[in-house]
Amino acid sequence: MTTDDLVEVADHAEQAREFLDRCREYLAAGDLHQASEKGWGAAAHMAKAVATAQGWEYNTHADFSGVLNRARRVTDDDRLPGLRGRANDLHGNYYRRKRHLDADSIAEDIEAVAELVEILAPLTTPSS
Numbered sequence: 001m002t003t004d005d006l007v008e009v010a011d012h013a014e015q016a017r018e019f020l021d022r023c024r025e026y027l028a029a030g031d032l033h034q035a036s037e038k039g040w041g042a043a044a045h046m047a048k049a050v051a052t053a054q055g056w057e058y059n060t061h062a063d064f065s066g067v068l069n070r071a072r073r074v075t076d077d078d079r080l081p082g083l084r085g086r087a088n089d090l091h092g093n094y095y096r097r098k099r100h101l102d103a104d105s106i107a108e109d110i111e112a113v114a115e116l117v118e119i120l121a122p123l124t125t126p127s128s
Contacts, residue, residue: 005052012049013124016042016117023110032101036093039110042117043087047071050123064088077119086112 023038047067051058054074058067065084072080086109093101 001053001055009049009053009124012045012052013121016046016049019045020110020114020117023113027103027107027110030103032098032103032106033093035110036090036101036106039106039113040087040091043084043090043113046117046120046124050120053124071120071123074123075119079115080119083112083116083119087116 019038019042023035023042026032026035026038044064047064048058050056050071051063051067054070056067056070057063064087068080068084072078090106090109090113093106
């Protein structure tokens with residue numbers, strides 16, 4: 001892995017944690033669309049950090065699921081498929097009208113993404 005790759009991994013992991021903090025701020029402020037998108041962004045950036053560290057492909061939105069499926073096989077963590085779905089649900093909120101968003105559900109999904117970020121964090125160490 002190159003120095004540039006190491007910087008990219010660190011940047012994506014840092015962005016994931018920053019978005020996680022921001023989504024909680026948006027949730028507290030009642031901006032459910034932004035809370036949802038920042039939650040999704042946290043999951044996506046951590047998946048990108050993992051993909052770069054492990055040498056896996058992540059070029060399109062569809063690659064998010066591929067990375068999480070591979071991470072599940074590597075970690076043998078049965079929580080990952082459900083957490084992947086919760087992150088995707090947050091992303092789907094972008095297309096919903098405000099009156100159809102539920103703050104309690106979004107808060108639960110954000111905490112699921114926080115769990116996802118922690119499970120994936122060890123995979124941001126480059127593979128040998």
